[in-house]
Amino acid sequence: MWIDENTSFIVQGLSGRAARFYTRKWLEQGLVIQGGVSPKNGGEKVAGKPIFSSIQEAKKAFSIDASFVFVPKEQFKYAVEEAVQEEIPWIISFTKDVALSDMLDSKKALKNSKSRMIGPSSSGVIFPGMFSAGLMPTTIYQPGSIGIISRSASLGYEAAFQLKKVGLGVSMHLCLGEDPILGEDFLSALPLLLEDTRTKALLILGEGGDAVDLSICNGIESMQKKPIALYIPRRGKLSPKSTESKGLMYHCYEAISSKITERKNPSFLYIEDMQDIGHKLYLLMQTVKEKAP
Amino acid sequence: MHLHSYQAKQLLRNYGISTLRFGVAKTLEELKLLMRSLDLRSVEMELTGKDREKVAAQTRDEAMFLAKKWVENEEKSALFSLVSIQEKMDASPKRQLSLSIDYEKALRKAVFTTPQHAYTWSYYPSSLEKEQIALPEEEKMFIPIVWQLLSFYEEKDGIDLQAEIVLKKGMPFVQDITLFIDERALFRNEELAVFYDPYRYTLQEKIAEQFDIDYTSFSGNIGCMVSGRGLGYALMDSIEAAGGKLSCCINVDKGASKDLLHTGWQVMLSDSSMEKALFYLITERIDCRVLAKDLVDMLKITKVDLPIFVRMEGNYVKDGNLLLEEAGIQTVSSFAESVKKVTKKGGSSVD
Secondary structure (H helix, E strand, O other), X not given: OXXXXXXXXXXXXXXXXXXXXXXXXXXXOOOEEEEEEOOOOOOOEEOOEEEEOOHHXXXXXXXXXXXXXXXXXHHHHHHHHHHHHOOOOEEEEOOOOOXXXXXXXXXXXXXXXXXXXXXXXXXXXXXXXXXXXXXXXXXXXXEEEEEEEEOOHHHHHHHHHHHHHOOOOEEEEEEOOOOOOOOOOHHHHHHHHHXXXXXXXXXXXXXXXXXXXXXXXXXXXXXXOOOEEEEOOOHHHHOOOOOHHHOOOOOOHHHHHHHHHHHOOOOEEEOOOHHHHHXXXXXXHHHHHHHOO | OEEOHHHHHHHHHHOOOOEOOEEEEOOHHHHHHHHHHOOXXXXXXXXXXXXXXXXXXXXXXXXXXXXXXXXXXHHHOOOOOEEEEEEOOOOOOOEEEEEEXXXXXXXEEEEEEOOOOEEEEEXXXXXXXXXXXXXXXXXXXXXXXXXXXXXXXXXXXXXXXXXEXXXXXXXXXXXXXXXXXXXXXXXXXXXXXXXXXXXXXXXXXXXXXXXXXXXXXXXXXXEEEEXXXXXXXXXXXXXXXXXXXXXXXXXXXXXXXXXXHHXXXXXXXXXXXXXEEEEEEEOOOOOHHHHHHHHHHHHXXXXXXXXXXXXXXXXXXXXXXXXXXXXXXXXXXXXXXXXXHHHOOOOOOOO
8 A cells, every 4th residue: 555645644743833834734735634643732633633642542533544753853763663553554754863773763663564664854755736745845846757766855856847847747756865774765665656657757866875875776676667767966975064974974876876887777867967857857758758659 | 973082981981881091181281190190101192183193102201292292283273182091002912893883774783803703793772682692702701891882882872883892901991992973862862962072173063063054064165055965965966067166065954944044154154265155945835935035134134245146946936036136136047057157167146
């Protein structure tokens, strides 16, 4: 099961400002938000939707397919553990800068569970022209047939904008998150786009070549079903404040680019410069059209 | 956060882990007293200021001479000076304990290296039991200190720990340590915040740290403010490919609020190498009209004579751009145009 317009959501951390803002927005767009969870605010309402003290309590009133996690990083692992314990199929976490050991704990909780997690530090997912289960600026996207899967939300926005400029649209943009350890990586999340019938080609946007980006290499063989374009910004490895000085090494960029170019797969397009995304994808889609029966 | 070796040793000592005798002095007089009080004759010194240097001295006089020479050099540039010393051990077989995170497998990883062999354990946090640390008979004396270091690393939210362990009178002691702790976890290790060393950072980095702004400095002349780390990386790539170089990049993805814009801009302006500025902001929560008004107000107050380019995307972008243009601020409408404008020779903002 993946997210669709009938998915029933709950918002963990609904008492926060950002959570209230987006919940109102999602409700206006017709997303099925059943309510929220906030242990301290149980019994209150936001935009007419009830806040429960726990997911367990919410589940007594509604069937829940997915959870949006807006809690502060201090509460992140407890929120994820609760969602996993309550067997919520999809967890989409917007929480940023999660402590690495908390993320390792969350990965442990997710392993062999019935839940899967997008994020943390994700911006969720958008199906342009249909609905958004994320924080994306919807006006940037034009509906179409290119599936975008990115680490950084902003890079995905830029790509969607460039695609629109050349007359192309997006079928789905899934933002995995910028943190160094994530629930879903490229390898595990790609089938969501490969199996999507509206998606005719994929655009993968990495984040400077860390271990999550490296998962692209491991999955290359399974990505042959649809044409794929890939862009990975290099500068991540030169960012002392956010990488080396914190002990996080972004060293995989070269490994990824060499592994990908080694494959010499004509349906795999490696894009060197972000400003070429629109143009290159336009050319790629021309070949897709030519090959179409 | 990368701790100084002496800071990490202080933490180890407070945690009950045996270290070789060590101490810290801020003046030469303190150093002299310290060597006497610790009864140290030959020492290993780590001299810390803006730069760092490790030296060994066979006598107290030699130690004083080396420290004096270094401190004098440091004082000339009015920098903080600090000397940490510890007893010098004769060369003997050392053990190395390396604790890190295996990002690909999302596990913690411990490697204990002896002169003959390396023993590795991969585990989730808090899931490794002392009994699982299986070492051969001749290495068993190291199990207690390895276990202590593992617990310490866990409790302090370590990212990377490299410890050198030596035997002194048959007992294991930590001789040297490199420690990175996870800044994201400081909320539960508040006592570690005191180890933040302002001398390791530039003025801009300190301001950015204080206001929780993601800031990175470079050696070029183009200042960038972006609404996302990935976007910043991509701009750096493309600007460099077009022959330009960034002086800094500020990421305001936590929300391009008026306060954050203003503080970020102050940080950018404090960098005298900046000759052009690019604001590249794609927002959802903030209306482009509001963003434009905030930018106009901010630039009016600071009145800088630099070419400034703004690219916005989001709700009411046309109205926002109009506001900027009416105020005489150059707007750009695409990634490619932004790169072209900021890398244009001569720095003119006028076509």
